Amino acid sequence: MTTLAKPDAVQMDGQKLEQVKQLFQQQIDEGIHPGAGLAVYRYGNLVLDIHGGTGKDKPVDTETMFVLMSSTKPLTASCLYILKERGKIAYDDLVSKHWPEFAQNGKESSRSDTY
Structure with a gap:
């Protein structure tokens, strides 16, 4: 499992990343995206890695191909x-x-x- 960098360590606003996570989940819940994954990097550091919904009748995870x-x-x-x-x-x-x-x-x- 990859360790996420702390937003402050890469000059990012943790509250904004939380808003992204909430919007992502809201869109999954509303069916806008049946399944999706999102990774955000800053200066080569992973700061957000989320996934949700389903793809090909199974839950989307870090290994799901689109x-x-x-x-x-x-x-x-x-x-x-x-x-x-x-x-x-x-x-x-x-x-x-x-x-x-x-x-x-x-x-x-x-x-x-x-x-």
Whole structure:
């Protein structure tokens, strides 16, 4: 079991984290999310790790896997924008310039602006 960092130790408001926990549980109870997990890290330290509801007819726990499909695309796009603004990438860079292992199975010429 992973030990949670104390919110004060990572400059976080423990009351705000408690509000997140309450909202999470409320949404599980109301059926907004049939099952979900949430982990919050600050400066590499785990400060919140909660789960609830059911997935595939069993309770969600720390080992439950979720099918995310395209739900990570907005986060990925935001990360790419930040990297471009910081001068770390160009939108027309080959993906393999930053992730060499990607250049396999016909993807050698793929760029971040291809998709």
